[in-house]
Amino acid sequence: NDAAPGADRIAVYQAQRDQAYQRRIRLARDLRYAPQYRELSVVFQPKLDLASGEVRQVEALMRWKHSELGVIGPDEFITLAEQTGSIGMLTQWMMAAVLSQLRSWIDHGIHLQVAMNISARDLDDPAFPQRMERMLRAQQISPDYLSLEVTESAVMRDPQRSLDSLLALRELGIALAVDDYGTGYSSLATLKSLPVQDLKIDKSFVLQLADNSDDAVIVKSTIELAHNMGLKVIAEGIENARSLSWLKERHCDVAQGYFISRPLPAADLERWMAETRGTFV
Numbered sequence: 086n087d088a089a090p091g092a093d094r095i096a097v098y099q100a101q102r103d104q105a106y107q108r109r110i111r112l113a114r115d116l117r118y119a120p121q122y123r124e125l126s127v128v129f130q131p132k133l134d135l136a137s138g139e140v141r142q143v144e145a146l147m148r149w150k151h152s153e154l155g156v157i158g159p160d161e162f163i164t165l166a167e168q169t170g171s172i173g174m175l176t177q178w179m180m181a182a183v184l185s186q187l188r189s190w191i192d193h194g195i196h197l198q199v200a201m202n203i204s205a206r207d208l209d210d211p212a213f214p215q216r217m218e219r220m221l222r223a224q225q226i227s228p229d230y231l232s233l234e235v236t237e238s239a240v241m242r243d244p245q246r247s248l249d250s251l252l253a254l255r256e257l258g259i260a261l262a263v264d265d266y267g268t269g270y271s272s273l274a275t276l277k278s279l280p281v282q283d284l285k286i287d288k289s290f291v292l293q294l295a296d297n298s299d300d301a302v303i304v305k306s307t308i309e310l311a312h313n314m315g316l317k318v319i320a321e322g323i324e325n326a327r328s329l330s331w332l333k334e335r336h337c338d339v340a341q342g343y344f345i346s347r348p349l350p351a352a353d354l355e356r357w358m359a360e361t362r363g364t365f366v
């Protein structure tokens with residue numbers, strides 16, 4: 086064997102890189118057909134109002150089950166969709182799915198506000214707010230049933246450009262939240278200039294909240310500062326009872342996490358709500 090030392094390892098590395106590349110190409114292509122192949126679905130995760138102990142809001146999260154490759158996580162396919170230009174199509178699919186679920190809930194006397202995630206690309210599209218308005222009107226749903234979550238990094242990428250879309254959405258009466266707060270580089274002062282009402286603290290600060298004093302300090306001061314600025318605070322990633330009571334004691338407004346419930350299909354969520362109402366107070 087006259088190959089250079091390390092050549093085997095380089096070959097393995099290249100093979101892995103090729104595989105990852107092939108997967109990306111395939112997923113990017115198949116994602117475009119996912120709606121018509123009925124591979125997409127929506128799950129809903131309850132958001133617990135800590136003052137009342139009631140669930141009045143849920144977050145809608147997209148799921149993709151590829152017919153051959155199985156479940157693909159949103160962290161993989163949403164990023165890919167953003168890079169390959171199919172995110173606009175996915176957002177529209179999601180919006181239609183969320184609104185039709187909302188319509189059905191309202192018809193059955195279930196009144197939940199649904200939060201949907203949108204990406205930076207959606208805010209770049211000047212027609213986006215109008216499209217939202219048209220779709221809401223077509224389903225005869227009041228805009229206050231809808232909330233949009235935009236990540237901190239998406240807003241901060243180009244705050245001035247995002248601002249026009251955010252203002253138009255807010256003007257329509259749609260609630261706006263900054264998602265994954267703390268992972269970007271924005272100051273609360275910058276956020277103050279945006280028409281958002283809710284701040285979602287990223288789960289990386291919440292997961293070990295009860296055992297990590299650094300996280301505790303960050304979350305505590307974020308809650309206080311946000312409240313002083315008139316923002317409501319949502320914590321995501323509550324995985325145990327101690328984090329939940331810690332947040333309640335510090336007057337965090339809303340809590341979301343596996344300890345309360347995993348994201349669920351609509352029918353399971355309805356059952357969960359009927360069974361557990363009030364259990365978490």
Ligand code: C2E
Binds near residue numbers: 147159160202264
């Ligand atoms: P996100 O908007 O920050 O959503 C919260 C994520 O945390 C979800 O992951 C949720 O399942 C997960 N989570 C909730 N509670 C816990 C917990 O207690 N512990 C842990 N470890 N995780 C928890 P998911 O569903 O995998 O989504 C990941 C990200 O993908 C979302 O983060 C969002 O940025 C994006 N995403 C999901 N659906 C959509 C969509 O329809 N459109 C867009 N643009 N992005 C989406």
Ligand code: MG
Binds near residue numbers: 144264
């Ligand atoms: Mg979110």
Ligand code: MG
Binds near residue numbers: 285
């Ligand atoms: Mg988040």
Ligand code: MG
Binds near residue numbers: 265
């Ligand atoms: Mg996230």
